[in-house]
Amino acid sequence: MLTPAGGPRALPSAAPATVSGVCHGTLGELYQGPLRAAGAPDIALVSFPVDRHSWVHFTRGTGTPGLSGLGEKSATAARLFLDHYRLTLPTGHWSTHSDLRVGVGMASSTADIVATLRCLFQLFSLPYDEGVVLTVLAAIERADSVFLDEFALHLSGRHRVIRRLGTAFGFHTAFVTEPGTVDTDAVTASLLEHYRRRGEEYERCLTDLLKGFDSGDPAAVARAATVSATLSQQVLPKTHFHELFSQQERFGAAGIFVAHTGCLIGYLFPRRLGAAHKSELSAFFRSLGYQCSFVQGGYG
Structure with a gap:
């Protein structure tokens, strides 16, 4: 106070x-x-x-x-x-x-x-x-x-x-906003119960994420972010997570990120995207019914 x-x-x-x-x-x-x-x-x-x-x-x-x-x-x-x-x-x-x-x-x-x-x-x-x-x-x-x-x-x-985890690196992203909103307070109880059931998996995920930050390895951070997003699917699912996951390798994305108690979902890329790459991603997201956005996240 x-x-x-x-x-x-x-x-x-x-x-x-x-x-x-x-x-x-x-x-x-x-x-x-x-x-x-x-x-x-x-x-x-x-x-x-x-x-x-x-x-x-x-x-x-x-x-x-x-x-x-x-x-x-x-x-x-x-x-x-x-x-x-x-x-x-x-x-x-x-x-x-x-x-x-x-x-x-x-x-x-x-x-x-x-x-x-x-x-x-x-x-x-x-x-x-x-x-x-x-x-x-x-x-x-x-x-x-x-x-x-x-x-x-x-x-x-x-x-x-x-x-504190520093500013050593960032990612370029392609993302969309799915419909709907999430009231964090309203879902807190169900989130905590989910965390209790999957505690060991979350602990490994967080350990891997922090190791990625400690070693300055954005690929490791992106992999851990994908695990966190995958675990979130079991309690607050994103409509098109599985489509993004199945196409991740095709687009050369390092990982997937989400707003766990929100509506965002997208790909993490280690480098700036060229025009042809952006066009392919835009067509993919449009096929799902969305206009995608490109923006830099993190630092570096």
């Missing part, structure tokens, strides 16, 4: 007229499953960062003090931030923009919250404080690790970073 930090603070007189906060989203996860070392049951994630973003801007000098223009969760985050630092917003207005689709597994709401907090850190010339960000997130929702600019093993419900 956030506690007020010192006495009231004023906006720095030299603050720029417009400040912004930016946060990347995700393409689901490379791993979602149990973490036995965590003790009490929880959902562990290795989110798959994507080069798509949420933006939040604040412009001083027009409008009235307030949080109009922010979404509900972002406005709650801003109030918690202001209360913690004993700050008052100046006159101005908010504006937002996002590349991230809502409700499909791109961590859109978490990215909105983090972008809002980063905007406020900029507005008041405060150093970015990851502890404050985590505490605000914990008061609002289960979250992905988009507040970090690296891969991480993260407990989404407890907002606890178990292990």
